[in-house]
Amino acid sequence: MSQAPQKDGGSPGGRPLLSVRELSVRFRMSGGREIAAVSDVSFDLAPGECLALVGESGCGKSVLASALLGLLPRNAYVSGRALLSGPGARDALDLLAADEATLARTVRGRRVGLVPQSPAAHLTPVRTVRSQLAETVRELTGRKRGELAEATLAAAGRAAFPADHLDRYPHQLSGGLAQRAATALALVGDAPLLLADEPTTGLDRDLVERTVDELRAHTEDGCGLLIITHDLAAAERIADRVAVMYAGRVAELTAAADFFGSPGPRHPYARGLLDALPERAFAPIPGMPPELGDLPEGCAFAPRCARASDACATVPALTGGVACHHPVTATDTAQESGHDIATAPDTDGTPGAAGPYGTAGGDDADGTRQPEGSRA
Amino acid sequence: MTRPTPPALELREITAGYDRAAPVLRGVSLTVGEGEAVGLLGPSGCGKSTLAKVAALLHRPFAGTVHLGGAPARGFRHRAPRAQRTAVGVVFQQPRLAADPRLTLASLIAEPLRATGRRAEAAGRTEELARSVGLGGDLLARRPHEVSDGQLQRACLARALALRPRVLVCDEMTAMLDASTTAALVAVVEDYRERSGAALLAVGHDRTLLERWCDRTVEMAAGAEAGTALRSARRAPADTSAG
Numbered sequence: 001m002s003q004a005p006q007k008d009g010g011s012p013g014g015r016p017l018l019s020v021r022e023l024s025v026r027f028r029m030s031g032g033r034e035i036a037a038v039s040d041v042s043f044d045l046a047p048g049e050c051l052a053l054v055g056e057s058g059c060g061k062s063v064l065a066s067a068l069l070g071l072l073p074r075n076a077y078v079s080g081r082a083l084l085s086g087p088g089a090r091d092a093l094d095l096l097a098a099d100e101a102t103l104a105r106t107v108r109g110r111r112v113g114l115v116p117q118s119p120a121a122h123l124t125p126v127r128t129v130r131s132q133l134a135e136t137v138r139e140l141t142g143r144k145r146g147e148l149a150e151a152t153l154a155a156a157g158r159a160a161f162p163a164d165h166l167d168r169y170p171h172q173l174s175g176g177l178a179q180r181a182a183t184a185l186a187l188v189g190d191a192p193l194l195l196a197d198e199p200t201t202g203l204d205r206d207l208v209e210r211t212v213d214e215l216r217a218h219t220e221d222g223c224g225l226l227i228i229t230h231d232l233a234a235a236e237r238i239a240d241r242v243a244v245m246y247a248g249r250v251a252e253l254t255a256a257a258d259f260f261g262s263p264g265p266r267h268p269y270a271r272g273l274l275d276a277l278p279e280r281a282f283a284p285i286p287g288m289p290p291e292l293g294d295l296p297e298g299c300a301f302a303p304r305c306a307r308a309s310d311a312c313a314t315v316p317a318l319t320g321g322v323a324c325h326h327p328v329t330a331t332d333t334a335q336e337s338g339h340d341i342a343t344a345p346d347t348d349g350t351p352g353a354a355g356p357y358g359t360a361g362g363d364d365a366d367g368t369r370q371p372e373g374s375r376a
Numbered sequence: 377m378t379r380p381t382p383p384a385l386e387l388r389e390i391t392a393g394y395d396r397a398a399p400v401l402r403g404v405s406l407t408v409g410e411g412e413a414v415g416l417l418g419p420s421g422c423g424k425s426t427l428a429k430v431a432a433l434l435h436r437p438f439a440g441t442v443h444l445g446g447a448p449a450r451g452f453r454h455r456a457p458r459a460q461r462t463a464v465g466v467v468f469q470q471p472r473l474a475a476d477p478r479l480t481l482a483s484l485i486a487e488p489l490r491a492t493g494r495r496a497e498a499a500g501r502t503e504e505l506a507r508s509v510g511l512g513g514d515l516l517a518r519r520p521h522e523v524s525d526g527q528l529q530r531a532c533l534a535r536a537l538a539l540r541p542r543v544l545v546c547d548e549m550t551a552m553l554d555a556s557t558t559a560a561l562v563a564v565v566e567d568y569r570e571r572s573g574a575a576l577l578a579v580g581h582d583r584t585l586l587e588r589w590c591d592r593t594v595e596m597a598a599g600a601e602a603g604t605a606l607r608s609a610r611r612a613p614a615d616t617s618a619g
Contacts, residue, residue, distance in 0.1 A: 056554040058524035175420060201552065202469075204420045204581035230554040276555035278588035284560035288510060288527065 015085055016044035017224040018068075018193055023080035023096070025060070025067050025248075035293045037063040039248045041080075042318070047192065050216055050225040052239035052256070054232060054273075056289055060248040061228045062117070065197045068095050069112060070103040084111060084193065109140055113191035115215065117198040119182035123170040129156075129181045130166035133188070140189040159184035160214060176207040183214065194218060196227040200234055212238045232277060236260045244270040247290055247300035254321045266327040269301045299325065381410045382446025384575035385431055385464075385543050390440035392430050393423070399438055400426045406577075406594060408543065410445075413569070413576040415586030418596035427596070428547045428579045432466045445542060462492060465541030469548035471528035475520045481531040482506070482516040488538040505534040509564050526557040533561055537568055544569070547579045562589055 021042045027035040038060045045051050053061045066072050068082055082095040084107075098107065108114070116122040124132055134152045137143055143151045153163055161180040170178060179199065186194065196215055200208040208231065216238040219225050229235055235242055239256040244267060252259075252267040265271040272285035287304040290296055296303055302312035307326040316323045385408040393399035400423035408414045418424040429435035430442060436452035443449065444464065450457055468474040475484055485505050486498040494501075506516055509530040520528050529549065536544065544565060550558035566589075569576060580586050586593050593609050 056524075056556065057526055057552075205583065206419065232555055273554070273556055276559040278559075278582075278585040282559050282562070282588055284558075284563060285556045289524075 017047045017049075017085055018045040018226070019081070019083040019085075020044070020068075021081045021083075023064065023067065023082060024078070025063050025072065026077045027073075028075045028077065029293070033293055036248050036295055037076075037292055038067065041245075041248075041250050043243055043250065043253055045193070045224045045226055047222045047224050048219050049241070050219055050227065050239050051241050051243060052235035053226065053228045053243045053245060054230065054235050055245035056273075057230060058289060058292070059245045060292065061245050062197055064245075065114075065195055065226075065228055068195065069108060069114060070095065070098065070100065086111070109136070109186075109189040109191065111189075111191050112193045112195055113186035113189060115183050115186045115194065115196035115199045117201060119178040120170055120173075120175070122182050123178065125170050128167050128169055129161070129173070133166070133181070133184060136185050136188045155188050156181075156184050158187050175203050176210070179203065179207070179211055180214075183211075187218065192223060194223055194225045196225065196229075198229055199227065200229065200231055208234050209237060232260075232274065244273065247295060248292055249300065249315075250318055250323060251301065252322045252324075253318065263330050264328070266322045266329070267301075267324045268305050268307050268326070268328060271328055272304075382443070383407045384410045384412070384445060385577060386443040386446075387427065387431060388441045388443070390427065390430055390437045390442075392426055392435060392437035392440070396438055401437075403440070404596075405440075406431075408575045408577050411569070411573045411575055412592075413578065413590040415590035415593035416577060416579045416596060417581065417583055417586055417593050419581065422596045424579050424596050425547050428466075428545050428577065431543075431577055432464045432545045433461055434466070458492065462488070462539040463542045465536035465539065465544045467529070467533050467536045467544070467546045467549045469551050471525060471532045471552075472520060474532055475528055477520050480517050480519055481511065481523065481528075484520075484531050485516075485534045485538060488535060492539065501538065505538055506531075508537070508567070509534045510560060525552050526554070529553060529557070529561065530564075533564060540572060541574060542572075543575045543577065545577045545579070548581075549578070550585070551580065551582070558585070 023038055023041045024036075025038040027037055029035060041064060043051065053064065055061050063072070063076075067076075067078050072078065078096050080096060083092055084095055085092050093102070093107070093111075095103075095107065095112075123129070130152060133155055134148055137151045137155055138148055141151065152166075156163060156166055159180045161177065161184050165173065165177060170181070173181065183199075194215065199215065200211050203211060212227070212234045215225060215227065225238075227235070227239065236256065242252075242254060242256050242259045243250050244252045244265070246269050252265055252270045254266070259265055259270070260274070265274055269285070275281040276284055285304055290300050290303070298313040299305070299308070299316055302308040305312070309326065311325040314325075316325050385406075387404065387406045389403045389405055390401055391399050391403055392401045404423075404427060406414070406416070406427065416424050416427065426435060430437050430452075433442065433449055433452050433456040441448055444460055447460070449460055451460075476487075479487065482502055486502045489495065489498040489501060502516075506512060511527065511530050511534065515523060515527060523531075529552070533549070546565065550561055553561070562585075565576065568574065576590065578586055578590055583593070587609075595609070
């Protein structure tokens with residue numbers, strides 16, 4: 001991996017770049033049905049940090065991204081706050097409360113760049129990459145005609161899009177190049193927050209790695225990266241922290257090194273998801289995720305969970321990074337795997353100084369990337 | 377045994393593609409033994425999906441022959457005789473593109489039974505198939521847009537198993553799916569193979585997955601040329617180191 005350990009990620013005063021609190025999204029359907037797509041999601045993202053939001057398809061992670069950009073359909077009802085900080089204290093903006101005009105003119109592309117799920121569908125099919133990129137450069141940076149050509153070339157270069165492919169149409173691009181074209185568009189506005197929604201779907205492993213490495217490289221300039229993915233290997237490769245979503249809620253929010261390495265996930269669902277990987281136990285979690293329109297009372301994972309008890313009839317709060325009444329402890333881990341417990345770091349992590357959603361803040365314990373060797 | 381059983385699937389010197397002047401594959405050969413699971417690996421655009429389509433008799437090659445259980449394929453696509461066509465089950469990468477949006481999941485699963493005139497046994501068999509892939513309850517009455525990718529892919533796998541194929545071709549079956557659904561679908565395939573002795577050709581780019589899943593993997597390079605033997609590797613003990 002190419003990323004150097006990150007410098008202290010805290011902005012002045014440890015202010016997070018994005019602070020999401022109790023974000024919920026409900027879809028009202030015909031017949032009075034209600035879909036609870038996202039429930040009570042809270043997290044912080046620091047400048048220069050990469051947070052990976054992982055979970056099964058249909059767990060609400062893409063809805064969350066759409067909510068942050070104000071791109072939800074009309075029957076969606078959003079509550080909570082999503083504070084995006086700006087250069088000055090007065091530039092802070094609640095993305096959930098902002099009106100469409102504000103979002104369209106000052107947020108999308110300018111303060112939040114979106115790397116979309118399927119770039120081939122995101123690009124305009126009847127125009128060349130150069131034409132689309134030039135338009136975006138003109139709109140977002142106000143370059144005049146004389147310098148536009150050069151600025152367009154530079155914009156393509158930032159996403160490693162080859163200049164000799166600029167005059168091609170989207171259908172003439174391979175999956176990897178279409179992805180870079182979409183990334184180039186997302187980077188034009190120098191947005192401090194990059195939101196990547198399943199940016200690697202359908203790419204082969206080499207391209208996945210290259211794509212996420214390139215995204216990660218942009219955090220070196222202090223960009224915050226929120227990557228939404230079902231690809232755990234991609235998340236492990238670039239994330240500082242991981243948020244696991246299940247049935248619209250955050251089940252676990254923790255440092256990537258702890259999650260993928262030792263002590264491992266503490267939420268039984270997160271543990272099951274990781275154990276399902278072919279390089280691990282390759283064993284599926286029994287059952288299927290619940291319907292978001294018909295969630296069970298209490299913990300939504302309880303019907304599939306071997307550790308469930310009567311306590312699980314109430315929804316567990318996210319405390320110390322895990323939302324579970326019976327989280328897996330270091331002792332359980334040692335018993336399961338026969339590891340020497342003495343070498344395992346203390347798992348009873350008290351919430352960091354930054355609070356239960358602890359971003360890097362002033363304290364670098366969470367936000368700093370661990371050197372490669374420590375994650376083996 | 378006096379005679380060795382013929383391989384379940386044998387592709388000999390296949391040249392195939394979409395333009396005769398520039399075929400995607402040239403003279404590629406691949407054999408899947410009876411009951412064997414072979415993983416076909418390769419980067420995007422190397423022609424592995426084209427080879428999978430040829431193996432499933434869904435794409436007529438420019439040259440070369442396909443043998444199923446020792447018998448040469450006597451046609452491709454709609455010209456394939458029913459007995460051969462139904463001996464191969466296929467699961468594609470994108471369930472949304474492989475499912476008729478007008479059908480309920482139950483009808484989707486039963487489609488091969490109806491198409492081969494076995495409507496009478498469809499009801500009971502559909503339930504059995506649905507249960508084997510973990511689908512039940514009101515999910516079966518829904519249409520594709522009302523279910524998740526993972527649920528739809530489960531239905532597509534059930535459909536592929538409906539006629540009890542001797543060979544199963546899975547072309548990037550799990551590329552869109554999360555780790556748990558991937559492991560669940562692989563378990564369904566392996567359970568079926570154990571009961572039926574069917575062979576498997578699993579196409580993909582996830583080396584870790586295919587090496588864990590299959591008896592051996594075969595590597596295809598971009599623009600596979602005549603005479604290039606596909607590199608083959610036996611299954612190694614599971615590598616437990618992450619990443």
